[in-house]
Amino acid sequence: MALTKDEFFQTWLQAGESQEPHIIETAWKRYQTTQEPTYTTIHESNDPDAQTFKSNFQHFLQHPDVAGSIETTKFITRPANILPWTPTGLNLQPGEQVSTFASGRVWRSRVLDLFVPPQFALWFRVGVNGEVFNSTRDTNTFTVKSGEGGELYLANQFPAWWQEKSGRVVGDLAIYEKGGDGRLEVLVVVWKDGVDVASLLAGVDAGSELVETEVQRPQAEQATDFPEEWYYFWFLGKSTLYSSIEPSSGMNRKKCIHAKPDQSIGILMKDLESTPVFEKSVKVKWNWKIDALPSRLREDTTFSHDYLSVAFEFENGRDITYTWSWELPVDYGYWCPLPTWEAREYHVVIRSGTTGLGEWLHEERDLFADYEKYIGPKGGVPERITRVWLISNGVFQRLKGEMTVSGIEISGGGSGQGGVVEVL
Structure with a gap:
C-alpha cells in the first residue's frame, strides 16, 4: 500500500536523510513515480540467496568440460555494510585467469527504489597493494598481470569513493555501517593454466544467465x-x-x-x-x-x-x-x-x-x-x-x-x- 505524504516524510526522517525542503520534495516526487502503474523495477525477490545462488551454478560447475578446467572455486556472500576490503583466501599467481559472477544489489534508498548493481558496486584487487579494478558487467574474466600476484580481495565501493588506486576510501567510513544496505553474492573461478576461457564458456550449455552475460561481455567491450x-x-x-x-x-x-x-x-x-x-x-x-x-x-x-x-x-x-x-x-x-x-x-x-x-x-x-x-x-x-x-x-x-x-x-x-x- 502506498504511503501518504505524511507517512513518507516520517519514513524519510527515520532513515536519517537530509531534511532540506528541496531534497524532501524531490524525494517525494521520486516516491510518487515508483507508485505509478507504468513504473517498472527489478524486484529484490529476483536476487537469489546464498544457497540459491550456489545451486544456480551447479549444472555449470559440474559440466565435464568446465569441471576439468577449474583449479578452484569459491562462493562469497558480501553484505553491503562491510568496509573494504574482504579477503577471499584465494592466492593468485601472475598469469592465472580468473572469472567472477555476481548477483545482488546495494541500496541507496529502499523507499525510493534506488540501488546499484554489482557492475557498479563490486571491485577487485590482487594483493594488498594491487590496483583496484571493476568490470563492465556483473561478470568478469581477468588475467593476473606479470609481476603481480597475491590474495584476491573484494570490495563494495558504494556509497563511498576511492581516494587512490590501491583502494583507500575517501571520507567517513561510518557511512558503511550507517547506510550500507543489501548484499552481493559472488562466485570466483580460478582456471587451470592454458584454458581458453572465452571458448569454453561459449561452448557449454551452462544454464546460467550470468555465464551468458560473461560470454557476451567481451563483444560489448570491443564494440x-x-x-x-x-x-x-x-x-x-x-x-x-x-x-x-x-x-x-x-x-x-x-x-x-x-x-x-x-x-x-x-x-x-x-x-x-x-x-x-x-x-x-x-x-x-x-x-x-x-x-x-x-x-x-x-x-x-x-x-x-x-x-x-x-x-x-x-x-x-x-x-x-x-x-x-x-x-x-x-x-x-x-x-x-x-x-x-x-x-x-x-x-x-x-x-x-x-x-x-x-x-x-x-x-x-x-x-x-x-x-x-x-x-x-x-x-x-x-x-x-x-x-x-x-x-x-x-x-x-x-x-x-x-x-x-x-x-x-x-x-x-x-x-x-x-x-x-x-x-x-
Whole structure:
C-alpha cells in the first residue's frame, strides 16, 4: 500500500536523510513515480540467496568440460555494510585467469527504489597493494598481470569513493555501517593454466544467465571503440557507455562520441597536450545532440544525480561541467552533491526542459567568466586548463539517456593553431 505524504516524510526522517525542503520534495516526487502503474523495477525477490545462488551454478560447475578446467572455486556472500576490503583466501599467481559472477544489489534508498548493481558496486584487487579494478558487467574474466600476484580481495565501493588506486576510501567510513544496505553474492573461478576461457564458456550449455552475460561481455567491450586519446576515469571504472559514431546530418561535420548510460555511469577524459592558459576571454565551444535526459527530477541531490554533460578540468583539480537539466533553471549552479565531489565539481545548467531534445545544438561559454561567477577565488584561480570530460550517468533512476558530442574547442589561452585547441 502506498504511503501518504505524511507517512513518507516520517519514513524519510527515520532513515536519517537530509531534511532540506528541496531534497524532501524531490524525494517525494521520486516516491510518487515508483507508485505509478507504468513504473517498472527489478524486484529484490529476483536476487537469489546464498544457497540459491550456489545451486544456480551447479549444472555449470559440474559440466565435464568446465569441471576439468577449474583449479578452484569459491562462493562469497558480501553484505553491503562491510568496509573494504574482504579477503577471499584465494592466492593468485601472475598469469592465472580468473572469472567472477555476481548477483545482488546495494541500496541507496529502499523507499525510493534506488540501488546499484554489482557492475557498479563490486571491485577487485590482487594483493594488498594491487590496483583496484571493476568490470563492465556483473561478470568478469581477468588475467593476473606479470609481476603481480597475491590474495584476491573484494570490495563494495558504494556509497563511498576511492581516494587512490590501491583502494583507500575517501571520507567517513561510518557511512558503511550507517547506510550500507543489501548484499552481493559472488562466485570466483580460478582456471587451470592454458584454458581458453572465452571458448569454453561459449561452448557449454551452462544454464546460467550470468555465464551468458560473461560470454557476451567481451563483444560489448570491443564494440565501444572511441578515439584512443580518450580514456575512462579510473575510480568510476570501465563501462561500455561510449563509442565513436560517424558524423550525422545537422550542424555536425566532425567525428562524434556517443554516450548512452544503461543503468550505469562513466566518465571519459582527454588530457590536453597543449594546456591553454586560463585567462580572461577563454571560451569553450561544442556541438551536442541530447536525445533523452536520464533524470525526471532536479539533479542536485544524491539520489537524483543522473545527467549528461561536457566538463573542463583545471590544474587545481576542479572542473566546471555544463549540463542540461530536466527542471533546474538555466544559469542555476551547484556543487556536486555526491560525497568527496562537493568541492571538486561545479555544475552549471545551460539548458532546461525538453525543448531542443533530439536536435544538434551549438554551445559557447566564456569559461573564465563562469569560473569567476560560480566558483570565485576560493582556493585560488587556476593557471591552466588540463582536461576535458564527457560525463554520462544513469545509475540512480535507471532511466534512458543519450548524448552525442562533437566539435569541442577551446579558444584563447595563447595555445593551439590560431589560439584554438581542437579537442574533438
